[in-house]
Amino acid sequence: MDIITTEKLNEIITTRSESCISLYMPTHRAGRETEQGPIRLKNLLTEVEDRLLAKNLRASKVDELLKAPRNLLEGTTFWQHQSDGLAMFFTEDEFNLFRLPLAFKEMVFISDRFHIKPLVPIMNSDGTFHILAISQNRIRLFEGTQQTVDEIDLVDTPETLSESFPDDWPKQKFQFQTMGSSGAGGQAGKTHAHATGTDVKVRLQKWFRTIDKEVTTLLANTRSPLVLAGVDTLFPLYKEVNTYPHLVDEGISGNPDQMKGAELHPKAWAIVGPKFTKEREENMAQYRQLAGTGQTTTDVSEAVLAAHHGRVEVLFVALGVQAWGEFDPENNKVEVRETPLPGDEDLLDLAAINTLTKGGSVFAVSPEDVPGKAHVAAVFRY
Numbered sequence: 001m002d003i004i005t006t007e008k009l010n011e012i013i014t015t016r017s018e019s020c021i022s023l024y025m026p027t028h029r030a031g032r033e034t035e036q037g038p039i040r041l042k043n044l045l046t047e048v049e050d051r052l053l054a055k056n057l058r059a060s061k062v063d064e065l066l067k068a069p070r071n072l073l074e075g076t077t078f079w080q081h082q083s084d085g086l087a088m089f090f091t092e093d094e095f096n097l098f099r100l101p102l103a104f105k106e107m108v109f110i111s112d113r114f115h116i117k118p119l120v121p122i123m124n125s126d127g128t129f130h131i132l133a134i135s136q137n138r139i140r141l142f143e144g145t146q147q148t149v150d151e152i153d154l155v156d157t158p159e160t161l162s163e164s165f166p167d168d169w170p171k172q173k174f175q176f177q178t179m180g181s182s183g184a185g186g187q188a189g190k191t192h193a194h195a196t197g198t199d200v201k202v203r204l205q206k207w208f209r210t211i212d213k214e215v216t217t218l219l220a221n222t223r224s225p226l227v228l229a230g231v232d233t234l235f236p237l238y239k240e241v242n243t244y245p246h247l248v249d250e251g252i253s254g255n256p257d258q259m260k261g262a263e264l265h266p267k268a269w270a271i272v273g274p275k276f277t278k279e280r281e282e283n284m285a286q287y288r289q290l291a292g293t294g295q296t297t298t299d300v301s302e303a304v305l306a307a308h309h310g311r312v313e314v315l316f317v318a319l320g321v322q323a324w325g326e327f328d329p330e331n332n333k334v335e336v337r338e339t340p341l342p343g344d345e346d347l348l349d350l351a352a353i354n355t356l357t358k359g360g361s362v363f364a365v366s367p368e369d370v371p372g373k374a375h376v377a378a379v380f381r382y
Contacts, residue, residue: 002098003143003152003218004122012114013353017091019057019065021048022115024104027082037079037086038072040106045069047108055110055342061092068095083150089114101128101148105320109346117317117349120356120364121145122222129272131264132215133229133256134238139211141218142261146273149265154214201237208241216244223361225275227268229256248272280363283314287371287379295382298374300325301334304347306380307354314379315355318367321375322346348376 004012023044028034045066052062069088072078085104088097102121109115122128122143131142131149141152219226226244228235229252239247252267290296297303300323306312308329324340325347327333336347352362355378371377 002100004098004119005218005220008096012089012096013116013357015089015091015094016113017093018112019052019055019091020111020114021065021088021090022107022109022111023048023069023086023088023090024107024118025086026103026106027079027084027086027099029082029084030080034079034082037082038074041069041086042073044106044108048110051108051110065090065092069097072097084148087119099150101143101145101150111345112343113345115346115349117346117352117364118319120317120352120362127276128222129225129227129268130215130219131227131229131252131261131268132211133259133264134208134211134234135230135255135257137257140256140261141215142264142268143224144265144268146269149261151261152218154211204234204237205241208238212238212242212244219244219246222246225272227251227271229254229259229264229268231255248275283316283361283363283379284371286314287316287377290379291371295380296371296378297380298370298372298377300336300347300351300376303376303378304334304351304354305332306378307351307358307360310354310358310360311380311382312351312355312358312360312378313381315351315360315362316370316377317348317352317362317364318370318375319364321348321367323348323375351376351378 023041025037025040025044027037049062049066052065053059068090081099083099083101085100085102086097087100087104088095090096100119100122102118104118107115107118127145129144130152131140131144133140133142139154141154142149143152144150215226223246226247227250228238228247230238232253235251248271250271252264252271256264287296297306303312303315304327307315308327323336323346324338324344325334325336326341326344327347327350328335334347337344352364355362360381367373367375
């Protein structure tokens, strides 16, 4: 799968062009279903082509714009390495795609900016978490939701401890031992790491700082809980150097080399799942408590204006629903329309972007779960 870095997300959010195409579609990880991928994409690109030609764009310009995504139609290997959903953002000058653990519906948006609301669950970590599996032999980072888990490449990090210190790492000083029932706490088969000497600790922490730097960079734009998986004695060493603010206190104990992502996933969800439920319920309760006081709204125009001015603390938006219209920041005016006009944008998407970029929390939920059964519900900071 792919991860959306802070820099890439900011680039996507701030891009403006005559034709910004946002495309979402479901994908399959394995089996015969992977053959549906290029067929779905071809149909969606045909829709894009028809809509662009209807806007009187020259056929040659449309062909140039669709060149990069059309190249994927021939990539058999590409379709065999998917997650649950594919998000694509492209203009005449740039092309970005992300394989993500979200089962998107088929959607195409064409506007003067990209449409990012379907990404909110990942951007705001509403149900998205990460697992960092650490051992001297292997480092792996996973991204998960309640249903799925995918491994993320740590491109700039040495995969093993010996790679970090290839010449003089004293391998004999650091080894895993499995203790029987007479071990610490009387837990049979519990794995521990024993390191001797100050030098070993210093080198471990240096390696962990390298890992922490890349993980923190990758997750910088998220509030994603990070769960450590490893032997107990590595946890305090890693926590000493950790700078990522959402590292979870509780970890998954044991040698993760022996666990696949599918085995780590339920253990991590048991830790983070209750945290997600509590956070959402607390924000729902906050909305209900403040409703009718002037500190909440279910009005789209009011929510858009408040988000633009950084007043929204919490925003609930309905997935799969659009509120079309136009926002004029110079005159501080919002026009909401039932039928979109050329140049209109999804105002729910706009409110979500402004809330996130100005430090608020966004929950993209099913329409029936939005407070007040509206398309949007916001809690104001003031």
